[in-house]
Amino acid sequence: MRRREFLKMATVCGGAAAWPAALFFAEPFAWAADDVVEGGPIVFNQAGYLPDAAKLFTLRLSSPSSPSSSSVTFSVRPVNGGAVVLSGKPSAVREDAASGDRVQVCDLSSVRAAGHYVLETDAGGAGTKKSAPFEIGKDVYRRALWLTMRSYYGQRCGCSVDLGDGYAHPACHLDAAFHASSGKSGPYKNHGGWHDAGDYGRYVVNSGISTGTLLWTWEMLNGAVRKIDLKIPESGGKIPDFLAEIKWNLDWMLSLQDVDGGVWHKQTSENFCAFIMPQDDHMTSYVIGTGAAPFKSTCATADLAAVAAIAARCYGPYDDAYAKKCADAARQALAWASKNPNVTFENPAGVRTGGYGDDDCRDELLWAAAELWRTTGDEEYRKALEVGIGYLRADGGLKIKTPGWSDLSAMALWTYVMAERKSASSELVAQIREASVHAAEELVRNSRENGYGNTMALGDYVWGSNGVAGNQSLQLIVTDRLQKNEGFRAAAAENLHYLLGRNCWDLSWVTQVGRNACMHPHHRPSGADGIAAPWPGLLSGGPNAHPADPAAKGMTPGPPMKMYRDVEAAYSMNEIAINWNAPLVFLLAGVNEG
Numbered sequence: 075m076r077r078r079e080f081l082k083m084a085t086v087c088g089g090a091a092a093w094p095a096a097l098f099f100a101e102p103f104a105w106a107a108d109d110v111v112e113g114g115p116i117v118f119n120q121a122g123y124l125p126d127a128a129k130l131f132t133l134r135l136s137s138p139s140s141p142s143s144s145s146v147t148f149s150v151r152p153v154n155g156g157a158v159v160l161s162g163k164p165s166a167v168r169e170d171a172a173s174g175d176r177v178q179v180c181d182l183s184s185v186r187a188a189g190h191y192v193l194e195t196d197a198g199g200a201g202t203k204k205s206a207p208f209e210i211g212k213d214v215y216r217r218a219l220w221l222t223m224r225s226y227y228g229q230r231c232g233c234s235v236d237l238g239d240g241y242a243h244p245a246c247h248l249d250a251a252f253h254a255s256s257g258k259s260g261p262y263k264n265h266g267g268w269h270d271a272g273d274y275g276r277y278v279v280n281s282g283i284s285t286g287t288l289l290w291t292w293e294m295l296n297g298a299v300r301k302i303d304l305k306i307p308e309s310g311g312k313i314p315d316f317l318a319e320i321k322w323n324l325d326w327m328l329s330l331q332d333v334d335g336g337v338w339h340k341q342t343s344e345n346f347c348a349f350i351m352p353q354d355d356h357m358t359s360y361v362i363g364t365g366a367a368p369f370k371s372t373c374a375t376a377d378l379a380a381v382a383a384i385a386a387r388c389y390g391p392y393d394d395a396y397a398k399k400c401a402d403a404a405r406q407a408l409a410w411a412s413k414n415p416n417v418t419f420e421n422p423a424g425v426r427t428g429g430y431g432d433d434d435c436r437d438e439l440l441w442a443a444a445e446l447w448r449t450t451g452d453e454e455y456r457k458a459l460e461v462g463i464g465y466l467r468a469d470g471g472l473k474i475k476t477p478g479w480s481d482l483s484a485m486a487l488w489t490y491v492m493a494e495r496k497s498a499s500s501e502l503v504a505q506i507r508e509a510s511v512h513a514a515e516e517l518v519r520n521s522r523e524n525g526y527g528n529t530m531a532l533g534d535y536v537w538g539s540n541g542v543a544g545n546q547s548l549q550l551i552v553t554d555r556l557q558k559n560e561g562f563r564a565a566a567a568e569n570l571h572y573l574l575g576r577n578c579w580d581l582s583w584v585t586q587v588g589r590n591a592c593m594h595p596h597h598r599p600s601g602a603d604g605i606a607a608p609w610p611g612l613l614s615g616g617p618n619a620h621p622a623d624p625a626a627k628g629m630t631p632g633p634p635m636k637m638y639r640d641v642e643a644a645y646s647m648n649e650i651a652i653n654w655n656a657p658l659v660f661l662l663a664g665v666n667e668g
């Protein structure tokens with residue numbers, strides 16, 4: 075995945091306006107002919123709505139000369155005919171800054187009976203507009219949760235994979251070795267992990283937030299995932315499927331820990347391969363380090379510490395020895411990272427895969443300390459966190475930032491509260507609660523102001539903005555746990571509606587979910603397998619206000635939600651990634667749990 079380089083270059087160049095020409099390099103991308111066109115006039119969550127949930131549909135007015143809001147009425151009726159179950163008037167017309175669209179909102183929340191419906195609008199002589207059918211029911215998100223979590227099985231490296239319907243491949247990338255940059259040499263008999271994104275690399279830093287988020291799903295939203303049957307090779311074993319799938323990646327992360335406790339940054343080939351199936355990529359999969367002593371990187375090591383600490387809690391009831399192994403790995407990793415607090419990573423010479431270079435590892439160290447304290451109760455970790463958060467107060471009060479692969483400070487702070495240990499500072503717990511509520515209230519405001527209901531500010535339409543929406547939902551659901559507020563949960567659900575169709579494209583960004591779903595993600599197996607539909611359950615990165623890929627050529631800059639193309643070459647707008655799917659799994663578990 076390339077976005078790491080982009081971020082670094084954007085910083086160097088002083089902003090998004092100065093695109094380095096080198097980013098637009100030629101590759102054997104297959105260009106899709108049927109790019110998406112702007113969506114239909116009535117958009118909503120194509121997977122449907124829960125009976126008691128808010129149901130806000132957006133009417134897209136085609137032009138400034140569209141009928142005025144005062145003359146429009148709407149009605150809802152069962153799809154197979156029958157009496158109108160709701161009629162009303164949409165909201166006033168508003169100009170939506172994120173999309174540039176003129177929109178109105180229809181509130182269908184009072185329709186609660188399970189069934190399939192259509193929405194019609196009547197503009198008094200200007201014709202009738204009719205929506206596609208939509209469903210209301212208590213199980214409307216179960217398939218989406220199943221597919222999005224099962225997509226991790228599809229991303230597995232080092233074993234044969236078979237999702238059914240032809241989505242399959244034999245074992246891949248078994249030829250592994252230490253790269254010279256790792257401080258070691260020779261072959262390395264490890265395999266496993268998840269392919270990170272549209273490429274076949276495996277990166278500890280991005281695995282960190284992805285695996286951590288999924289383990290948090292297990293801990294916080296257990297009712298929705300405890301019994302999920304993923305139909306994976308481990309199904310029926312002593313470990314529940316949800317944890318068994320995560321263990322596939324966790325084991326690989328643990329295999330990148332050196333005997334001194336440090337963790338190598340990534341395992342990839344030296345270059346991205348072409349758009350081929352994974353078993354056809356015969357480049358050596360190298361364990362790659364920083365190129366100079368101590369060879370391992372701080373962020374990767376602290377990420378492993380945090381994730382292994384959570385894992386020790388999650389796997390304990392099923393496999394005591396494994397839980398102990400995870401706890402030991404976490405302790406050793408944090409000890410190494412504390413001794414080496416600022417070993418950052420850049421690609422060594424000759425390596426051109428994703429960097430996930432992060433210049434600031436303080437938040438990863440905080441997260442590791444918080445999770446280890448929650449798991450073990452050892453006060454050294456609490457003290458390390460309480461001292462370490464000082465930099466978060468630099469601008470005054472404590473700030474909560476939406477989590478992302480390069481900033482995990484919020485996950486550290488929330489863990490401090492969720493640990494519910496007696497030695498916690500009640501003053502600090504109160505500060506974290508207050509800051510979290512303040513940040514969540516801002517997201518709720520964003521949702522109300524956005525014509526399509528998502529919680530993003532205009533500046534959030536970055537590379538992987540759909541992942542930002544997912545993480546903002548995680549933020550809202552966690553904050554609701556810290557301080558009960560139904561409005562936070564409702565805003566979190568609005569992002570789900572946005573991702574699954576209530577957007578200016580009338581598009582579900584999750585492959586094979588919804589009537590009109592993303593078809594051409596930047597994902598090598600989807601491009602190379604000869605099957606028209608992409609692999610299921612994958613979330614596209616989505617709109618990017620500053621795209622930087624071959625598909626961006628010729629795009630006219632516009633409102634940020636409009637900066638999207640459903641084409642394979644659009645890696646800055648349409649790639650998939652394990653760290654974007656993970657908060658979506660969390661969100662889907664949250665809505666399924668109710």
Ligand SMILES: [Zn+2]
Pocket residue numbers: 230231232246247269274352
């Ligand atoms: Zn592989």
